[in-house]
Structure formats: C-alpha cells, structure tokens
Amino acid sequence: MDCFPLYVEEEKNGASATFDSIADYIESQNINDLEKLFKDYGVQENIDILHKVVNEAKERKANGELGKDVWREDLEPRAAVSARTIPILESEVQRLREALAEIQKENKSLQAQIEDNVAAAADAKKNAHQLLDKLDDVYERWQNLPTEQIEAWTVQTMESLQPGPPP
Numbered sequence: 001m002d003c004f005p006l007y008v009e010e011e012k013n014g015a016s017a018t019f020d021s022i023a024d025y026i027e028s029q030n031i032n033d034l035e036k037l038f039k040d041y042g043v044q045e046n047i048d049i050l051h052k053v054v055n056e057a058k059e060r061k062a063n064g065e066l067g068k069d070v071w072r073e074d075l076e077p078r079a080a081v082s083a084r085t086i087p088i089l090e091s092e093v094q095r096l097r098e099a100l101a102e103i104q105k106e107n108k109s110l111q112a113q114i115e116d117n118v119a120a121a122a123d124a125k126k127n128a129h130q131l132l133d134k135l136d137d138v139y140e141r142w143q144n145l146p147t148e149q150i151e152a153w154t155v156q157t158m159e160s161l162q163p164g165p166p167p
Helices: 003-010 014-041 043-062 077-144 147-161
Strands: none
Touching: 014 043
C-alpha cells in the first residue's frame, strides 16, 4: 500500500495522467458498446417506427377517430396490438387461402394431364409389344419357308419366260 503514495509524490502529474487515460478508455469503450447495442437491436429504426406510430395516433385523436386499438388506461397492450394486427392477419390468411386454392386447382389439372400421359405411354408400349410380337411371328414364318424350293421355282420360271434362241 505504500507504493501509491510514493508514486504520487515522485510523479505529481503521473497519477492525473493515468486517471485521464483510464477515464478516456472507459468512455470510448462505453461509446463503442452503446453503438454496438444500438446496431444489434436496431434502436434507430425502432425509434423511427415508434415515432411514426405515435404521430399516427395523434392524428387519429385530433380527427376524432376512435378505433379498437386506441389506448386506454384499462386496456392491456396485447389487446391493443391484437385489435390492430388481427384484421391484417385475417386478410393475409384469406389471400393465402385463395392462393392455395388456385395452386391446388393447378395441381389437379397437372395430375390429370400426367395420368393421361401415363395411360397414353402404357397404350403405346402395349401396341409396340403387339407389333414386335407380330414381327417376330412373321420373321419366324419367313425362316420356316422352303427357300431352296422357292429358289428352284424362281429359276425355272425365269428360264421359261425367257425367249428361246433365235432360229
């Protein structure tokens, strides 16, 4: 404990300079922390929104408009907020239901189209198999034809149709 009084005696301006530098550091650190908090929580934007809401309320009060969301002493904040937000949410729900109905209608149409395409593909595949079966049958019959007899008959017919040698 004897160090501090000795330090003050030897360095008359040292203690004051140390105090000033610590105070400056604490002040700058506080400012940085506050700026970070303001940025993290969007304080400026939220204050602007609150200012706008208060001004709108003052205008409504000046015009004599009394809505469900007007503040009264006996009114819970949740009820005031609900009075303002529920109609907006209900209209959004209605819009989403309409969009969902439209999408479901489109999905049914696309599903019917896909089912028609699948049925057409199945019919085409069935027809292709039938044609290939007929082709296999014809090919098998072709292979079973007596080609040697046909060749001999063709040669004989060609020779009989040729004109004879000139006399």
